[in-house]
Amino acid sequence: MAMGERIAELPPDLQYIQYDHSLEKQYLPAIRSLISKDLSEPYSIYVYRYFLYHWGDLCFMAIDPKTSALIGVVVNKLEVHQSHSPPTLRGYIAMLAVSSSYRGHGIATTLVQKAIDAMIARDADEVILETEVSNTAAMKLYERLGFLRSKKLHRYYLSGSTAYRLVLQLKSQLG
Incomplete structure (x- = not known):
């Protein structure tokens, strides 16, 4: 597949697996590579290991079962x-x-929904994230x-770009 070319349809047997x-x-180098292409913040291997070691059960991957490639x-x-x-x-x-x-x-919707479901299963009250104001695809997805916009974070990223903090309330805040 040529660089930047989009597939017409997903492999019918695309797998979503919980990180282990x-x-x-097998997958940490691919995870780092994929994320570094998309996100504006540089992360060291220790950041990835911190998240994956402590909360691997909340992390999910989409895998092409024919090639075992991380999607x-x-x-x-x-x-x-x-x-x-x-x-x-x-x-x-x-x-x-x-x-x-x-x-x-x-795929992103399914991955995020699986993460939310795993957090609900562990009794989470809310889910938050930050995304760049200019990332309209991510804003639409969330x-x-x-998710609702809760705060605008000016010059939040190292690049100087602004972010929104988004919140998904999973439980009533009325106590």
Whole structure:
């Protein structure tokens, strides 16, 4: 497939798998490569390992079963957030990337939904993320899934670009 060329349809047997530590050697280089192409922030291998070691069960990959190639990935975490009273369990979508030739087929939506479902299963109260204001495709994706803009973060990224913080409330805040 030529660079930048999009596929007409997804492989019918595309697999979505939960990350497992046994997959690190096979997939960590591909995860880093895919994410570094899409996200404006440079991350060291230690950042990836931190997320994948502690919250691998919340991270999902889209894999072409014929080639075992990584097509998409979502990397997340779940922690107690102390600034709310009472404290809440907050999910965080740290990184999402889909190979450019596979975009437009719902892979990112499926990956994010799987991550949200895994966070719900672990009793998360909310899920947050940041995305660049200029990333209209990501904004549409997250807003379709019910995320709301909660804050504009000026010059948030190292590049100086501005971000929105998006929040998906999973439980009523009325206590």
